[in-house]
Amino acid sequence: MNARAEALAKMREPFREQAQKSMELYREFGGTAPDDAIETGINALWLQSVTDGSESYKTYLVSPLWRVITQDVLLRDGHMCAACRRDAEVLHHRSYRYEVMAGLDDERLISLCKPCHNYIHFHESKKIPKERWEKRLRDLQKLFIKKDKSANIKKVN
Ligand SMILES: [Zn+2]
Numbered sequence: 736m737n738a739r740a741e742a743l744a745k746m747r748e749p750f751r752e753q754a755q756k757s758m759e760l761y762r763e764f765g766g767t768a769p770d771d772a773i774e775t776g777i778n779a780l781w782l783q784s785v786t787d788g789s790e791s792y793k794t795y796l797v798s799p800l801w802r803v804i805t806q807d808v809l810l811r812d813g814h815m816c817a818a819c820r821r822d823a824e825v826l827h828h829r830s831y832r833y834e835v836m837a838g839l840d841d842e843r844l845i846s847l848c849k850p851c852h853n854y855i856h857f858h859e860s861k862k863i864p865k866e867r868w869e870k871r872l873r874d875l876q877k878l879f880i881k882k883d884k885s886a887n888i889k890k891v892n
């Protein structure tokens with residue numbers, strides 16, 4: 736098992752009992768489910784735990800899994816901010832889907848410097864709604880690298 740899979744397995748494990756209990760209850764009431772239903776249930780519980788509320792998300796951001804993902808993606812991007820091309824220090828999530836959070840899909844993660852990342856999320860200490868992050872990212876790119884087509888960021892779904 737690689738470092739990501741190992742770290743993910745450790746984080747998912749505490750949700751196994753809850754997923755199993757839910758499934759037992761479901762079957763008692765005559766429900767039928769595929770064999771992988773418990774694994775799917777664990778995924779859902781884990782995803783909910785790392786994306787809802789700021790405390791659990793903060794815990795995710797200091798987890799071994801996120802540390803490995805950050806190292807890999809910064810390396811992939813040559814430690815260069817996707818917006819201004821200065822030194823990147825942080826990753827920005829363009830999606831909070833299971834695959835992205837679990838480290839199974841890095842395509843929706845980009846390296847940014849702290850000022851650009853703060854600009855995307857905050858403005859004059861006001862939190863920017865998620866729907867507007869993509870636009871702010873594009874605005875930054877236009878500002879810094881409008882002539883460099885190779886640095887264009889693809890739209891994500
Ligand atoms: Zn930047």
Ligand SMILES: [Zn+2]
Pocket residue numbers: 826827828852855856
């Ligand atoms: Zn971000």
